[in-house]
Amino acid sequence: MAENYKLSHLQELEAESIHIIREVAAEFENPVMLYSIGKDSSVMVRLAEKAFAPGKVPFPLMHIDSKWKFKEMIQFRDEYAKKYGWNLIVESNMEAFKAGVGPFTHGSKVHTDLMKTQALLHALDKYKFDAAFGGARRDEEKSRAKERIYSFRDKFHQWDPKNQRPELWDIYNGRVHKGESIRVFPLSNWTELDIWQYIRLENIPIVPLYFAKERPIVNIDGNLIMVDDDRMPEEYRKKAKNMMVRFRTLGCYPLTGAIESTADTIEKIVEEMMTTTKSERTTRVIDFDQEASMEQKKREGYF
């Protein structure tokens, strides 16, 4: 049989990601993989499993639970971690939660800051992680297009776009002083289509919310919000109607708009994605809070 020395783009991206993941495991004392339960996270987690097979992944998975995630996400998370033997850490800002912070009462900005950003920073400090993997892609948002694969963070977890380390070839500079850390983005060069294609080829389990189904939906300021529990104020809940929808991204249920869709297979999702003109993050309510908001959040330490 003739030997063939060619990789497809997905095999090449896979190799690039596995190399990055192993490099971090080898050079850092205490890495962690941040897990959002979304499709990109699902791919990243599978790549980590591949990187260390037949061994176990030498770092834990951490989910920052804002306490407002879709119920199906939490169920999926727990089942996945159990099935694949992951050491799963779940951290929340319990103080803010007990004080009743939530998107309906405090708005998306306060909620995101307290329940996501602060909870994340607190957890990173608590466990003294010196490297945290995230599933962000460069094609997903403008401020990410210019971010490094190894993204350096100071003692306050802040990102300084003016002060990024040069990153050449596949040689990553992982040196940090005590208290400093890096965020690592092994999926930097993947596109949304690559992610779906990989999920399809590798049969990677994803949260069923990605697939179209009849769900109870309320239209709140133009966003199709699903009624996931009775913390949604009665005035909205009573307007709920069953609609055929799916989610392009997953987050806190009151902040994540659904799209009307009948796509119930990966093929149909890709088809829909390629014929739609809206970019994937437009269903995320949190991006519209303020000017250049993602860049702002990144500087503050959110992802």
Next chain:
Amino acid sequence: MAEKLNIKEFLDKDEQKDLLRFLTAGSVDDGKSTLIGRLLFDSKKIYEDQLDALERDSKRMGNAGEHIDYALLLDGLKAEREQGITIDVAYRYFSTNNRKFIIADTPGHEQYTRNMITGGSTANLAIILVDARTGVITQTRRHTYLVSLLGIKHVVLAVNKMDLIHFDEKRFNDIVAEYKNFVTPLGISDVTCIPLSALDGDNVVEKSDRTPWYRGQALLDYLETVPIDQDRNFSDFRYPVQYVLRPNLDFRGFSGKIASGIVRKGDEIIALPSGKKSRIKSIVTYDGELEYAFPPQCITITLEDEIDVSRGEMLVHPDNLPMMDRNFEAMLVWMDEEDMDTNKQFFIKQTTNVTRARIDKIKYKVNINTMEQSPSEKLVLNEIGKVVITTGKEIFFDPYEKNKHTGAFILIDPITNNTSAVGMIINRVDAKDMSIEESFATLDLPQLGIGQEHYNAIIKICKELERQGIPVKCITEKK
């Protein structure tokens, strides 16, 4: 040519595509944003046409095309310019029927060297834009020199704004001749010159009927078909060990990415620096064992014999060894705002190896506009020079020209941890040719009056330090 595919066929075909990474060099004045915008947009249109499912009004699609503001695609960068933020490279993604593309877009005139070097390090190909009205200018030479320094094998000279010189064949030929004259000594193997108008779309996606004299391909057609699968080094097997995998007592694997060459099950290998030999027992991946593996695959190798190999060491074929030395010459690009300090000991990272390094000598610095060489005491931001480097322990390398992955390195400042410089190895240097005496730390134990009973413990610590890249010489015999 446009075949209609259903979504499943589309995905099956998409899966087979390969990946081309390219760099665009040129300023906004050369029409770079217009060109990138056209590639991104027009190529998208192409693959949407292919989708059987896409039953959209083609007229509406066409109109959208008319209204695309190409500058908008680059507005992230524009905002940065206004804020005075220097960003060195932004990545953009698109695909066509045959390939996926990653564009490394390096904007701005300032800090050109740093920007281009960063964006170009992983590129298979570079597009160098020139304005047909001005032809080859200093900037063109500078870009081309940097491309040659990075060892990018394919260059497209995109002669843009042909519409402004009435698609004049002679003018185009003159520019090509001048460019070839300049590029030949730089040793870039594959140069393709294309006359185009990014604004009007001539020879970008479709061949233009306004250049009937041009026999070559349109730019996108070229990008889709240029063969890149032979660009990697498949002859010299180099396997820098990245991670030792020991899930249980029965399995000890060495994980890594193949830097170059091909390895097969049963191959005899030698581990560097120990020199111990063994055979490849298995090539393990999550998706099953492989009979052979090639770059840039990430695999885990198990060996027939129990030999000790750690991260930073290298597996190679015994009849094809890399250079093993502590002294080498390299082209160095200074990337740090802080000037080079030759008294400083840096960390060098090369493959998976980290050790201490010192810049012993600057042989010359290069004026990247004229390529002239001149003596220099130090390098500052964006400067390039030929230097001699000494490392704290032996490293395993090949000339960058022969092997990018084992010939490239970075220097890290031990105080700021910044990546201060990046380098491309030219060759080893004989230690006896070096005038500089040993300046790594030495512990003269008898002189320090340390009791012999402690020697073993101290030697052990020194060995561990050396492993971590901090070599300390231990003297145990009385002088």
